[in-house]
Amino acid sequence: MSDILLRLSGLTKAYPGVIANDDISFDIREGEIHALLGENGAGKSTLVKMIYGLVKPDRGEMTLQGKAYAPASPGQAREAGVAMVFQHFSLFDALDVAENVALGMEHPPRRRDLARRIRDVSEAYGLPLDPHRIVGTLSAGERQRVEIIRCLLQKPKLLIMDEPTSVLTPQEVEILFQTLRKLKTEGTAILYISHKLEEIRALCDHATILRLGKMVDTCTPSETTARAMAEMMIGSSFAAPSARRTTPGDVLLRVDNLTMPAPGAFGTPLRGIGFELRAGEVLGLGGVAGNGQDEVLAALSGERLSDTGTIWVKGADLSRQGPVARRAAGLLTAPEERLGHAAAPDMSLTENAVLTAGRRQRLIAKGFIKWSRAERFARDVIDRFDVRTPGPDVAARALSGGNLQKFVIGREVAQAPDILVVNQPTWGVDAAAAAAIRQALLDLAAQGAAILVISQDLDELMEVAQRFGALNEGRLSAVKPVDDLSLEEIGLMMGGAHDMEVAHADP
Amino acid sequence: MIRLEKRPQPSRIWTTITPLLAVLLTMLFGGIMFGLIGTPPLETIRTIFWDPLFHPQFAGFSRPQLLVKAGPLILIAIGLSIGFRAGIWNIGAEGQYIIGAICGAAAGLALYPMDSALILPLMILCGALGGWAWAMIPALLKVRFGTNEILVSLMLVYVAENILASVSSGLLRNPEGMGFPGSRNLSQWSSSQNLELVPNTGMHLGVVAAFIAVIAAYVLLTRHIEGFNIRLSGAAPRAARFAGVSPARTILFCLGLAGALAGAAGLFEVTGPAGQISIDFGSGYGFTAIIVAFLGRLHPVGILLAGLLMALTYIGGELAQLMLNVPAASIQLFQGMLLFFLLGVDVLTNYRVRIARREVA
Numbered sequence: 001m002s003d004i005l006l007r008l009s010g011l012t013k014a015y016p017g018v019i020a021n022d023d024i025s026f027d028i029r030e031g032e033i034h035a036l037l038g039e040n041g042a043g044k045s046t047l048v049k050m051i052y053g054l055v056k057p058d059r060g061e062m063t064l065q066g067k068a069y070a071p072a073s074p075g076q077a078r079e080a081g082v083a084m085v086f087q088h089f090s091l092f093d094a095l096d097v098a099e100n101v102a103l104g105m106e107h108p109p110r111r112r113d114l115a116r117r118i119r120d121v122s123e124a125y126g127l128p129l130d131p132h133r134i135v136g137t138l139s140a141g142e143r144q145r146v147e148i149i150r151c152l153l154q155k156p157k158l159l160i161m162d163e164p165t166s167v168l169t170p171q172e173v174e175i176l177f178q179t180l181r182k183l184k185t186e187g188t189a190i191l192y193i194s195h196k197l198e199e200i201r202a203l204c205d206h207a208t209i210l211r212l213g214k215m216v217d218t219c220t221p222s223e224t225t226a227r228a229m230a231e232m233m234i235g236s237s238f239a240a241p242s243a244r245r246t247t248p249g250d251v252l253l254r255v256d257n258l259t260m261p262a263p264g265a266f267g268t269p270l271r272g273i274g275f276e277l278r279a280g281e282v283l284g285l286g287g288v289a290g291n292g293q294d295e296v297l298a299a300l301s302g303e304r305l306s307d308t309g310t311i312w313v314k315g316a317d318l319s320r321q322g323p324v325a326r327r328a329a330g331l332l333t334a335p336e337e338r339l340g341h342a343a344a345p346d347m348s349l350t351e352n353a354v355l356t357a358g359r360r361q362r363l364i365a366k367g368f369i370k371w372s373r374a375e376r377f378a379r380d381v382i383d384r385f386d387v388r389t390p391g392p393d394v395a396a397r398a399l400s401g402g403n404l405q406k407f408v409i410g411r412e413v414a415q416a417p418d419i420l421v422v423n424q425p426t427w428g429v430d431a432a433a434a435a436a437i438r439q440a441l442l443d444l445a446a447q448g449a450a451i452l453v454i455s456q457d458l459d460e461l462m463e464v465a466q467r468f469g470a471l472n473e474g475r476l477s478a479v480k481p482v483d484d485l486s487l488e489e490i491g492l493m494m495g496g497a498h499d500m501e502v503a504h505a506d507p
Numbered sequence: 508m509i510r511l512e513k514r515p516q517p518s519r520i521w522t523t524i525t526p527l528l529a530v531l532l533t534m535l536f537g538g539i540m541f542g543l544i545g546t547p548p549l550e551t552i553r554t555i556f557w558d559p560l561f562h563p564q565f566a567g568f569s570r571p572q573l574l575v576k577a578g579p580l581i582l583i584a585i586g587l588s589i590g591f592r593a594g595i596w597n598i599g600a601e602g603q604y605i606i607g608a609i610c611g612a613a614a615g616l617a618l619y620p621m622d623s624a625l626i627l628p629l630m631i632l633c634g635a636l637g638g639w640a641w642a643m644i645p646a647l648l649k650v651r652f653g654t655n656e657i658l659v660s661l662m663l664v665y666v667a668e669n670i671l672a673s674v675s676s677g678l679l680r681n682p683e684g685m686g687f688p689g690s691r692n693l694s695q696w697s698s699s700q701n702l703e704l705v706p707n708t709g710m711h712l713g714v715v716a717a718f719i720a721v722i723a724a725y726v727l728l729t730r731h732i733e734g735f736n737i738r739l740s741g742a743a744p745r746a747a748r749f750a751g752v753s754p755a756r757t758i759l760f761c762l763g764l765a766g767a768l769a770g771a772a773g774l775f776e777v778t779g780p781a782g783q784i785s786i787d788f789g790s791g792y793g794f795t796a797i798i799v800a801f802l803g804r805l806h807p808v809g810i811l812l813a814g815l816l817m818a819l820t821y822i823g824g825e826l827a828q829l830m831l832n833v834p835a836a837s838i839q840l841f842q843g844m845l846l847f848f849l850l851g852v853d854v855l856t857n858y859r860v861r862i863a864r865r866e867v868a
Contacts, residue, residue, distance in 0.1 A: 303748050323751030335749060344743035346517065354735060355750045364732050371730075395517070 005030045005189045006051070006069070006082075006158055010060035013046050020046035022213045023060070028158065033180060033190045035200045035221060038210035039233055039430035044193050047210070048160050051191070052084045053077035065157075075106060083151035084160040089143050093136035093266055097146050100135055104150045121152050125179045136266045140167035140289045148179070159183065160191045165199055167289045167456065170491040177203055195233070195431065196459070197226035209233055234432055248466075249279030252450040253331065253419045254312040258299060262474075268292040270299065273476045275469060277419065277450040282441065283479065284465030285454045287494055292474040293454045294336065297423045300452075301333035302326045313419065327360055330418030334409055336427060336454075338401065342408040345397035349389065352396050353378040353411055360415045377414070385410030386436065402429040406437060413440050420444060423454040438464050458490060470494040511858040521856045526802060526809065529849040530816070536848075537841045546833050554830060555823030555841070562826075569822050571709030575780050576821055578714035579604070579772040581814035583796035585720040586768030588805040590761035592728070594741040597762055599645065599660025600769040601793025602667035603638035607770020608777040609674055610637025612690060612784045615699045616679060619691065626698040631712075631774055638770015639763050641667065646762035650755045656762065668789055675786050689785040693778045701779035713775025717814075720768060725807040737761065769793060795821075798846045820845070 006028040013021045021043045028034045038044045049055040051062065053071030062069045064080055071077035074084075091100050098115050102108035109117070115131040122129045127145045135143060144164060151159055161180075165173045180190055180203065194200055200207060201221045209217040209232045217232045258273040270292055277283050287293060298304045300311065302323040311319045313329045321329075339345045343352045354374050358364045363374040378392035385406045389399055396404055409425055425441065426434035441464055445451050454471075455461050461468055462482060469479035470493040477493040534556075538548035559569040583600045590597045611634025615626055645659035674680075676688035683691075693699040704710050727734035740747040740757045748754065772792065781788055799817050803809030824838035 301749060302751065322753070323749060327751070333749075337745075340743050341745045341749055344739055344746045346742050347739070351735070351739075354732075355739065355746060358732060358750075367732050368730050369732055369735060 003030050003065075004028070005065060007063045008047075008051075008060070009062070011047065011050060011057045011062070012059040013050060013055060013057050019213045021050070021057070024210070024215050025060075026208050026215065026218065028189050028191060030157070030189055031184050031187045032205045033184055033192055033203055035204035035207035036191060036193045036210065037195065037197075037200065037207050037229060037233055039195070039432075042210040042233070043213040044210055045162070046213075048084065048162065048191065048193065051077070051158075052082060052160060078106070078154055078156075081155075081157035082160065083154055083156035083158070085144065085147045085151055085162065085164060087162040087164075087166065089147055091135045091143055091146060094134065096132050096134050097129060097138075098131040100146055101131075101150045101153065105153070117153060118149055121149050125149075125152065125182055126175060127179055141169065141172040144168070144176075152183075156188060158189045158191060160193070162193045163195075164192075165194065165196060169288050169494045170458070170487055172288075173199070197221075197229050198459075200229070201226060230431060234430075248281040249448065250314075251276045252279050252314055253277040253300075253452070255300075256310050256312065258296075258306055258310045260295065260299060260304065260306055263295065263298070263304065268295055268474045270295050271474045273474075275476060275479055277452055279418075279448050279450050280445055281467065282445050282451045282453060282465045284461030284468045284482070285452065285471055285476070286456070286458055286461050286468060286490065287471035289456055291471045293423055293456075293471060295474065296471065297333060297335050297421060297454060300326075300331065300421045301335065324359065327356065327415075331421070332356070332412040332415060332417035332419070333421040334412050334423065334425065336423040338404045338408055339397060343396040343404060346395055348395055349382065349387075349392040349399075349407060350375045350378045352407070353381065353392070357411060357415055381407060381410040381414050384414060385440065386433075402433045405429050406433055409437050409440065413444055416447075417444075417449055419450045419452070421452040421454070424456065425453060426455075426457065426460060434460070458487075468493075510861045511854065512861050513858055514856075517856050518859075522804065525852045525855060526804065526813070526849060528852050529802075529845060532848040532852070533841065533845045537844055540837065540840065540844075541833065544834070544837060546827075546831050551827055551831055551833060554827040555820055555838075557823075558826055559819055559822040565826060567707075569826065571703070571707055572822050573815065573818050574709035574714045575711070576818035577814040578709075578711070578717045579776055579792045580796050580799045580817055581717040581811055582713060582720055582772040582775075583765075583769045583793055584799040584803065584810045584814060585717070585724045585807060586765035587796055588800040588803070588807070588810055589724060589727070589734075589737060590765050591800060591805050592741045593737040593757050593761050594744065595758055595761045596657045597642065597645070597660050597765045598657050598797065599642070599662075599664045599667075599793070600765060600796055601789060601791065602660070602664035603641045603766040603769035604773040604776075604793045605664075605667040605671050605789050606641040606773070607634040607638035607766075608773030608781075608788060609671060609679070609784060610634055610640075610770070611774035612693060612777050613674075613679060615693060615696075615778075616691060618698075619696065620698075622698055624698075627701065627712075627778065630699060630778065631771060634774025634777075635767040635771040638773065639767040641770070642762045642766025643759070646759050649762075650758055656758075660762075664793070671784070671788060672786050675784050675788070679784050681783075690783045692782045694780075694782040699778050701775055711775065711779045713772060713779065716771060716775065718811075721807045721811045728807065733760070769796075798842070801846065802849055817842075 004027045009025045011021055011024045024047060036044050046055060050057050053074045053076055069080060071080060098111060098118060101118060102114055108114060118131040127149060129142060129145045129149060135146065144167065164176060168176065183190060192204055204221045207219050207221045208215060211233060219229065254276050256274050258270055260270045262269040268291060273296065275283065299306050302321060306319050308319050309317055313331050318326055318329060335341045344355065354363055354369055357377055361377050363370055363377060375392050382389060382392060387407045388403050409422060412420055425437050429437065441451055441453065453461060453464055465482050467479050468482045468485060470477045472494060534552050538552055541551040542548040558565060560566055583604060587597055587600055611630040614633035615630040618626055641663060644663060645656040648654040648659055649656045675690065679690040681689060681691045701712050728738065736747065736752040737757060739750060740752055777784055777788065795817060799810060799813045803813035820842055827833045828835055828838065
């Protein structure tokens, strides 16, 4: 490898009550793909925000190509040749691709020139994208391309990518990797943030591992096992969930030709979804984000009512019944969005326990809430699922994402449902907590509950599910046993590999 | 540079302190304003806040007025606050108050001059129903067509005011009133009069109803699932739908309740302090109650205190006009300041202020 592009020495950043980064030093070389690895809360985001000029370090310094580098704003960082693709896209749904790209540029060129340049870059790097498409109609993978192209137009020396593959199909991941490898051969350095260890092993040259704000280790990913890296990240070994392959029992949930219009301009209509869910089994629904996951959950939770005869719980038609009746019948759900959907941010954990458990756990008598019982139930959930919080009086928004997720899933699991539907159960949760959540789901299945896991994390679905189906544009693929599936097949089921061919990649 | 940092959760201490701070700031800046327009600041403030209760000469008259004014403000504000908690913005309580008074008065006058102890209860019921029905208009339009309840309820105030003008010189005009607009005096008809229950306290049935409403609202919001659902709808609408709360039901309940309480307040007023339906019956209680609801932080006990405070500034303001020749507009400005400062210092509940060197956001 060649010269050092960016050197970090002794970077330290403290926030009230927590040292987010403590004396971090490492080098990124020109033309290398450098992985930044760590659990949630390890300090990865703070570190890249300092590199990108969003946060100013308390101590320490950076040099870029030998010159002192202290960006006061993302604009200065971009000028110096540092670009970043965020995990959450900052795009306007109602504008087209070229307009969105122009909005992110300091000095946008004329529209026609810009469209041409977008086409050039997208062809040069094998990222097919039409500059005139409206962003609201793009898949998550295509949206990410908009962000990447926006960065590439600035010809960056260092490209920072924050968890780029969390929204992609396996095929889309492959396209992305080809693009990144091409950039690397041109000398662009890439700082790649992820917790998907196999990806890092396949792609990255070096890895720096953070834990609780400190740099704990470095390694060469291709020569290190995923398990070893995971243990470096967590600092101890952890038990992988053990799936118990139970024999499925009676059909508890039957979804029959579920068809619903899209809930809003950018929602997804559901088209003839049908499956059966048996006692003791875990069914995994995969698919790229925005292909009907949220809509399926809303139809099952009762937030949106579907036509008569589409949703059957233990032989009873609950299609026209709301969430309260469905919970009473034993069908519980946990949506993806923790704050504002699964939980009310400004309400305490006790109040959030009442939110779904009120009737089932008899926290309500004659319309009056038994607050002492509610608090006891909240405490139970906190203890059983190791939710780190000072107590049940704390507002939900004060919890970290992972801890709130444990609470939200725990709240449903603790109610001993007959059928549990979860969407993205471990999204943004650290590895140890994710393992605990998956174990809880498997234990619940072992006790005879039927579980539907909707997730974009294929590894997760392969780990917990016995059968797998994929959502694509509101349709459900055939549902197949996980054991007979290859990665290729899964990709085809997810099908939504929009613009799959690597368009016009250089020979 | 001053920065605002969001607190992980709302500060309990600041929630209680901010209203007091707002009152103190109003006194300070109000005092400066009075000084600038040439009235003695300290004396004016004292006249507004102290004299109505303790002045040797006037207090005997103004002290009962405190409950008379505070009663309808509290009753209306309690109803409004429950809707506000759910994110339903009923701005038209003034209209519901007027229509309630008209309906209740009409029910009573239809039976005039019958003598029965059941007439006043019947009138209260009709008053509440009238307010409820008037509030159902924005509620049903919102549920059915998604209209904005702020606009509809506000515009219905003007409709109500015109109906009031029409009935006081037409339908409900006193046949023995020699052609003057205005109904019979309901406070002088034994079947409909709503008198002071304890002499010289201002305590009439409406004030009792206001106190009951405070207690009922407190129980509803803190103990009952219906109140929990209302708070949930306001705090996180998606979470409320997930919990199984029907938005339509919440809208109908909140607007209906606010309308019924405002209508009842109107009826208590027309049978007591006001005495008759007349063109100038609408006194702005319905609008002031919005201030009271927020000044009381949408909390029943807070509203009780805020209603009393607001009534005090009204009575004190009149007193100041009378004794110190303070212009009426400056009193309104003073009351406006109160709301302004309250909303202004409200940030401190959810944010903490940091004075720090400028840092890139």
